[in-house]
Amino acid sequence: MTEAAGTPRATSSGTSAGSAGSAGSAGPTRHHAGLVLTLVLAGMAMLGPFSIDTPFPAFAQMRGELGVGVDEMQLVVSAYMLAFAVMTPFHGPLSDAVGRKPVVIGALTAYTLASVGCALSTSLPMLLAFRVLQGLSAGGSTIIGRTIIRDLFDGAEAQRVMSRVMMIFGLAPAVAPIIGGLLLGLGPWPTIFWFIGGLALVLAVVVLLVIPETHPPERRRPLRLGPMLRDVAHVARDGQFERMGWAITLVFAGQFIYIGGAAIFVVDLLGKGEADFWQFFVPMISGVVVGSWVSGRTAGRVAPRRLITAAFAVSVVAALTNVALATAFGPTLPWAVVGPSLIALGTGAAFPTIQVALLDLFPQVRGAAASVAGVMPLATNAVVAAVLTPLVTGSVVTLALASLTLVVLGCLMWVWHLAVDVRRARSLKAQTPSVAP
Structure with missing residues (x-):
C-alpha cells in the first residue's frame, strides 16, 4: 500500500531512518553508481561553491572597472548567498510536484542566463541583480542532486554515492579560486x-542525457503553493527530523565558525597574509574529504547509527583537543588548525549517512525533506557568521571554546535522538504480544 504523503516510513530497529539507517524504497537497490553519474551529481553539488569562490581572484579588477570599494564588492557575495537561502525551501517541493529533471534543468538554464548577465554587467547594481538570479537558481542542482541520489539508490549504495559526491564537493572551495586565477590570466x-555559465549549460545538457527522471508522475504532489508549504512545515515539525537535522547542523557549525571567521582567524589571530589562507583551508578540506571517504568505505559494513555516533565522538574529541592546543600553543601553526581539521573529519564522516536518513523519513516528499535539510545549516551558519563569530574571535582560545560549545550541543541532540529511539523500540516491544513456543 502506498504511504500517505509526508508520513514517515515505518521503521525497524537498527535499519530505520529513525535510527539513522537507510531503509530504502521497497525492493533492492535499483542502480549501481557509475563514474559518469557520480561526476554529474558531484558537478551539480559543486555549482554553489564555484559561484562564490571562483570570482574571488577578480575582485580587485572588478572594483577598479566598476568604480566601487571593498565593502561594496562584498555585496557580490552577500547578494548571491541571501538569494540562495531564500529559494532553498522551494526547490525540493517544486521537484516533488513536477519531477526532478524539469527543476534541475530549469534552474541550470536560469543560472546560465544569469551568468551571461553577470559577464555583461557594466555597473555594480546590474551585477548584483544578476547575482541574485544566480543565487535563486543555483540551489536547484545542489538540493535536487541529493534527492536524486536517494531516489536512485538504496541503503549502503546511497550512502556510498552521497559520500563520493561530498568528497568531490569538498574540493570545490580549494579548486575554485585556483581556476578563477587561471581564467583571470586568460582574460x-x-x-x-x-x-561558470558555460559549466552550468554543460551540466544541463548532461543531466538531460544522463540522469533519469526519478520522481514518476503518480507520486507527484500538487503544484500549488499551499500544499508545498504544508509539506515543508510537516517535515520541519517532525521530531526525528529535527533531532537528526539539528545534530549535524550544530556539529557542522562548530567547523563553520572557523570558515565564517577565516579572514580574522588567518590574518588577525595567526598573523598570516592574504596568500596564506591555504594553510588553513587545505587541512580543513582534507578533513572533509577523508571523512567522506571513511563514510563511503564503511557503508554496508558498519551500522549507520554506529558510524554517526563514532563520527560525532571524533568531533567532540577534536573540539576538546582544539581547546587544549589553543591554550597550550596559542595562535601558532600547525597547532591552530589541527582541531578544526579533525572536527571536519567527523562531520565529513557523519554528513552523508545522516542525509540519507533524513530523506528516508519522508519518501513521498523527499524533495521537501532535502530543502528543509538544506535550510537548517544555511540559516544557522548565517547567524554564526554574522552574530557569534565577531563575539568570539578575540583569541584562538575563545574561538575554540565557541566551536566546542556548538559541537557538544550537536552531539547532545544526537544522544537525545538515540534515547528517544530506544524508548520507542522498548514501547513497541512491550506492546507486541508474546507468542508461546
Whole structure:
C-alpha cells in the first residue's frame, strides 16, 4: 500500500531512518553508481561553491572597472548567498510536484542566463541583480542532486554515492579560486562568469542525457503553493527530523565558525597574509574529504547509527583537543588548525549517512525533506557568521571554546535522538504480544 504523503516510513530497529539507517524504497537497490553519474551529481553539488569562490581572484579588477570599494564588492557575495537561502525551501517541493529533471534543468538554464548577465554587467547594481538570479537558481542542482541520489539508490549504495559526491564537493572551495586565477590570466573578469555559465549549460545538457527522471508522475504532489508549504512545515515539525537535522547542523557549525571567521582567524589571530589562507583551508578540506571517504568505505559494513555516533565522538574529541592546543600553543601553526581539521573529519564522516536518513523519513516528499535539510545549516551558519563569530574571535582560545560549545550541543541532540529511539523500540516491544513456543 502506498504511504500517505509526508508520513514517515515505518521503521525497524537498527535499519530505520529513525535510527539513522537507510531503509530504502521497497525492493533492492535499483542502480549501481557509475563514474559518469557520480561526476554529474558531484558537478551539480559543486555549482554553489564555484559561484562564490571562483570570482574571488577578480575582485580587485572588478572594483577598479566598476568604480566601487571593498565593502561594496562584498555585496557580490552577500547578494548571491541571501538569494540562495531564500529559494532553498522551494526547490525540493517544486521537484516533488513536477519531477526532478524539469527543476534541475530549469534552474541550470536560469543560472546560465544569469551568468551571461553577470559577464555583461557594466555597473555594480546590474551585477548584483544578476547575482541574485544566480543565487535563486543555483540551489536547484545542489538540493535536487541529493534527492536524486536517494531516489536512485538504496541503503549502503546511497550512502556510498552521497559520500563520493561530498568528497568531490569538498574540493570545490580549494579548486575554485585556483581556476578563477587561471581564467583571470586568460582574460578580464567577465571571463570567469562566462566560464561558470558555460559549466552550468554543460551540466544541463548532461543531466538531460544522463540522469533519469526519478520522481514518476503518480507520486507527484500538487503544484500549488499551499500544499508545498504544508509539506515543508510537516517535515520541519517532525521530531526525528529535527533531532537528526539539528545534530549535524550544530556539529557542522562548530567547523563553520572557523570558515565564517577565516579572514580574522588567518590574518588577525595567526598573523598570516592574504596568500596564506591555504594553510588553513587545505587541512580543513582534507578533513572533509577523508571523512567522506571513511563514510563511503564503511557503508554496508558498519551500522549507520554506529558510524554517526563514532563520527560525532571524533568531533567532540577534536573540539576538546582544539581547546587544549589553543591554550597550550596559542595562535601558532600547525597547532591552530589541527582541531578544526579533525572536527571536519567527523562531520565529513557523519554528513552523508545522516542525509540519507533524513530523506528516508519522508519518501513521498523527499524533495521537501532535502530543502528543509538544506535550510537548517544555511540559516544557522548565517547567524554564526554574522552574530557569534565577531563575539568570539578575540583569541584562538575563545574561538575554540565557541566551536566546542556548538559541537557538544550537536552531539547532545544526537544522544537525545538515540534515547528517544530506544524508548520507542522498548514501547513497541512491550506492546507486541508474546507468542508461546
